[in-house]
Amino acid sequence: MKLKKFPVLLLSLALVTPLALLARADGDALPATAPTADQATTSKLVYGLLSDSRYAYRPRALDDALSQDVFKRYLEALDGGKQFFTAQDIAKFAPYQTQMDDAIRSGNLEPAYDIFAVYRQRVDQRVAYARALLKQDFDFSGDERWEYDREKAPWPADAQELDGIWRKSVMNDWLRLKLAGKKPEDIRKTLDKRYANLKRSVGELKSEDVFQTFLNAYTSAIDPHTDYFTPKTAENFNQSMSLSLEGIGAVLQRQDDLIAIREIVPGGPADLSGKLKVGDRIVSVGQGASGPMTDVIGWRIDDVVAQIRGKKDTKVRLEYIPAEAGIDGAHQQVVITRQKVKLEEQAAKAETIVVPAGAGEPERRIGVIKLPAFYQDFEGRRRNPNDFTSATRDIARLLAQFKIDGVDGVVMDLRQNGGGSLDEAIELTGLFIDKGPVVQVRESGGRVTVNSDRKPGVAWDGPLAVLINRGSASASEIFAGAIQDYGRGLVIGETSFGKGTVQNLVDLDRWPANEKPRFGQVKLTIAQFFRVAGGSTQHKGVVPDIAFPVSVDATEYGENTYDNALPWTKIAAVPHTQYGNFAPLLPRLEARHAARVVDDREFQWWAEDVAHFRAEKAKKYVSLNESERRAERDRQETQRKQRQEERRALGLALDPLADDSLDDGLGAAERDIVKDAAREKLAEKRPDPLLRESAAILADAIDVLGQDRQLSAQVLPESSGPGRWAE
Known part of the structure; x- marks a missing residue:
């Protein structure tokens, strides 16, 4: 089958979870x-x-x-x-x-x-x-x-x-x-x-x-990335890719026999009702403004979700126990009109990091875009190609704002981005290059197709860096690899996952032509992708230009850990513009980076924690001696206090979770849901020394190239086009 017959191409990781961990209770299970x-x-x-x-x-x-x-x-x-x-x-x-x-x-x-x-x-x-x-x-x-x-x-x-x-x-x-x-x-x-x-x-x-x-x-x-989805899991997968669903806009979590609200989507129907809040426990669900209520105590969470979700503009009634009330507290009811809900928390987000002025160097403002996945609303694009949810469309808007704000450079943060839509990887690359090949795709018969950005112009032509780690996979590796092959920007961080295959969603109901989903879908590996320079990311991943300490051992996580993964191979390169060659610049950047992190306490603490974590994990056991475990816990507590005091002394931002960082021995479903949800929000505000250092490295590159015209001409020969780093 020709590749073009597969309109929805995916490049993403899928994790296989043991069945026992997927189990959820259901009062009348089959x-x-x-x-x-x-x-x-x-x-x-x-x-x-x-x-x-x-x-x-x-x-x-x-x-x-x-x-x-x-x-x-x-x-x-x-x-x-x-x-x-x-x-x-x-x-x-x-x-x-x-x-x-x-x-x-x-x-x-x-x-x-x-x-x-x-x-x-x-x-x-x-x-x-x-x-x-x-x-x-x-x-x-x-x-x-x-x-x-x-x-x-x-x-x-x-x-x-x-x-x-x-x-x-x-x-x-x-x-x-x-x-x-x-x-x-x-x-x-x-x-x-x-x-x-x-x-x-x-x-x-x-x-x-x-x-x-x-x-x-x-x-x-x-192969490791071919998966079967039941009709229910297929629906959930497609919704996660589109970042939208039709429902009330609430994230649910099971606690004992009850379903509790874990999170309320801002601006969604549940939020606008003004009644529901995190921690409320749902006990009954009814369809429409009146009629019978169905008791859902003891149900599986996915079955409760199926009752609450529904077509836009229809009504659902919820009977619930408020979070502040005990389990025997008075029940309340709310009628909510379902709407299409956008999952904004998973969309691309922007922030700006200010890199302080150095000796003879100005303050730099570096824009950061965090992209958790290469999402796209496939069905929305088919219905209206001019208006659909898309990572590229969202990022284009963020880049336009960065230009208005006058930032000096942009860091694309793709850490833990497991991939997504192939189209999005190509189109996102096109925001930074002025037309040209992005990725080569080889089908099972050996036919190679070159997928290119065909739109003239760019959304951002200035300094660029891409931050990756071992969790950056597939579509992330296409983007990072293309930026590296074009010499369009610096790649910083850890060697990526190493997933170099393309998947397609095949609907098993397409052959029997069922009116309703019965047989599910298969996420099927149909091709292998290669960088424009000819190499595959399979097994090897994308190797950063500036490397950070490895946080995850490559023998424990990555494509090479699968016993039946495709081997690494290479095909011919395709002609493409070489905007820059950062090799002559890297020694200067590495020297500055090494000198800076020696005095960066947050970065050093992170490196210490990574080394300790890897050493403990390598043991593959824990002691059952209370004195030993208590001594380790006391060490962690002392370290936590010392670091927090040092932050105060140095004028650094305090760790908002420093007082709540020790093991409580509980599982997620055993904790107080209100406190745990608040803790998750605080975790987003924790210091991020790797992101800050990436911004500093990009600022270094801007400063060095601005000061050394000879080096700049050597590094950026195509300085009149995208990749213009120095005036």
């Missing part, structure tokens, strides 16, 4: 042991798609070898930490190793559901054991330790070995709460509820959850 007729059809459709070279970039025959791989990945999805199944269970499952291929091809999914049925039993048994342990006291004076990283550990031999693993896990949970100041009776209540919720969650999983997990064991065996 039994998870029964595959449906639609699932059988879906399985056959996905098989046909992934085994056909007209669609898949790297199709794999569904034979016994792949069947064994699917089997292994399915077990990992269910029990990646090897805390439920025993080696005896795995031995009993052994005949299924070569039956997974037949199950997928035929749509006879019983093997997957049989394994899941045992998994559910083992969860019940483990939870019962953990809850029984809470009746005793623990001795934390020994030299035991909890080895939490069990991914590469062998399967426990039997239930007795699992008992030992779970005893240490429970001890660690208990010790965390004890160190946070909790009393034994409170610890018992908290952990008993935590383990009971785990049992209930897994026990109430629906058939569609099991099916999605099994099919993703198959898709991930093809």
Whole structure:
């Protein structure tokens, strides 16, 4: 199939979460042991798609070898930490190793559901054991330790070995709460509820959850970025890409049996109602201005969301308990008219950093644009190509404001940006270059297409830097790589993720032409992309011009950690303008950077914390000795106070979370939702030494090139076009 037949091209990371962690309670959940007729059809459709070279970039025959791989990945999805199944269970499952291929091809999914049925039993048994342990006291004076990283550990031999693993896990949970100041009776209540919720969650999983997990064991065996979405998860994915939905504009979170409001979208219907607030708990939902109310206590959060979402201009009624009232507090009601809600919190945002004047150098104002994803409203673009949500359109407006404000340079902050729309990556690059190729795309048959920015002119022709880290992937790497290949700007930070493949959303209902979604969608790898200079970002990522200390070990996170990722390769370069060559400038910038960060306390603290974190993570265990753990906690507390005092002495901005930075031993659903939401907001205001230093490096480049005309002519030979850094 030709690439042009895929209008929606995606470049993004997809994280596969163990099924147990996706579990959410539902008062009337369907039994998870029964595959449906639609699932059988879906399985056959996905098989046909992934085994056909007209669609898949790297199709794999569904034979016994792949069947064994699917089997292994399915077990990992269910029990990646090897805390439920025993080696005896795995031995009993052994005949299924070569039956997974037949199950997928035929749509006879019983093997997957049989394994899941045992998994559910083992969860019940483990939870019962953990809850029984809470009746005793623990001795934390020994030299035991909890080895939490069990991914590469062998399967426990039997239930007795699992008992030992779970005893240490429970001890660690208990010790965390004890160190946070909790009393034994409170610890018992908290952990008993935590383990009971785990049992209930897994026990109430629906058939569609099991099916999605099994099919993703198959898709991930093809390549790391091919995924299956049920109709419900496909809808959520598309909404996240468009940054909009039709509903009331509230983010929900489950706490015990209730659904609470975690966040209210500013300007959305819930906000404009003036009644709902963070922490309110929803107990019933009704459709329209009148009629019956449906009790949603104990429901899964996605089922409650489905009740609240709806078409624009329709009404929904919510019965809720106010946050300040107890669980038995008086109920209140509100009628809200649904509207299209824009998720502004996930959109591109701008700020300005002032870099102080130096010796003989002026103060510099550096504009920063933070882009969390390359989002685009695909459906909105089809309906109206002149008015749709788009990262590029948003950033063009921010750049126009920067020009009005007279900033000296711009930093594009793409840290943790896992990608998104290929079109957006190309069009965003076009805001900084005056026409030309941006990325090369090679299909499975070997045909290479060059995707270019065809619009003349630029939105920003001045100094530019791109800030990346290990979490910058795919579309982020296309943009950063193109800026680097053109010599259009500096790339600063860490080597990026290394994802160099292109995905497309394939609607499985397109062939049966269903009126309503039944079979879901597949995010399918259809091509590999290459930089205009010919190299791939696959595995290698984008290497920064100015490097910061590595925060995440490349052996633990990145494309190279996938056992079936495509290898690195290279194709021919395509002609493109070389606006600049920063190589002669880099030694001067690195020297200034090194000299500055020596005296930058925030940067040094960050480097110290990263080194400590990596050292602790490399151990893959924590001590269960209370004295050792308390000494470490005291060290952290002393360090926190010392740093805060030093901030005051140096006139630095205080860390708003300095008084709330130690481990409280709780999970997200166990904390006070109002306080936790406020804490998230404060986290956005924490000092960001890496962003500040990136702005300083860009200011250095402006100053050095402005002072050294000979160097400027060498670095920026195309100084009359985009990339004009010095007057």
